[in-house]
Amino acid sequence: GESVGLHLPTLSVQEGDNSIINCAYSNSASDYFIWYKQESGKGPQFIIDIRSNMDKRQGQRVTVLLNKTVKHLSLQIAATQPGDSAVYFCAEIRNSGGYQKVTFGIGTKLQVIP
């Protein structure tokens, strides 16, 4: 299948441990953020989102934290499983000229060690 993580930062985590993936975003005008998971040979898949008026949002086994002061986003995965192995991207969305613009980060490859 396709490999999208050849030159990406890599995080190796033991199965069952918690994972924290970080993302620095670029534009203080961004008002919505999304985390995506991309497995080899597949397109990105939505995991969780957060609006800029929030600083934390929880899903099933995942939590996103937003720090607007330092323009930082993190994704926490609890009890990491082998199926979590993938490349994770953050995306920021902002309004510009009557349209919305979406910008993806470079991604982090998560390797889960059984």
Add this chain to the structure above:
Amino acid sequence: ETGVTQSPTHLIKTRGQQVTLRCSSQSGHNTVSWYQQALGQGPQFIFQYYREEENGRGNFPPRFSGLQFPNYSSELNVNALELDDSALYLCASSFSRLFYNEQFFGPGTRLTVL
């Protein structure tokens, strides 16, 4: 319900040629967005089509063009191919032009320009 499909899966072209990539959106979706993903990078937004009209464009030259058909399927056309156009091309469909609403990605078309 059929997910987002793309064709072809792989394609090899030479510099200067033209290419057309195709995307079938998920049932009920009226919006298609196209992205270019270079190896080891996050997806870059090319443009979006909403109800057959272009609705926002990223920093890509005019030789990248598109179409959306009445059934909301879409084409991405790239003229005068350059070596740097080698990438995975992703399309994503949604039921709204706003990125606040979940996009569903296809598996992508891998384009190699020689």
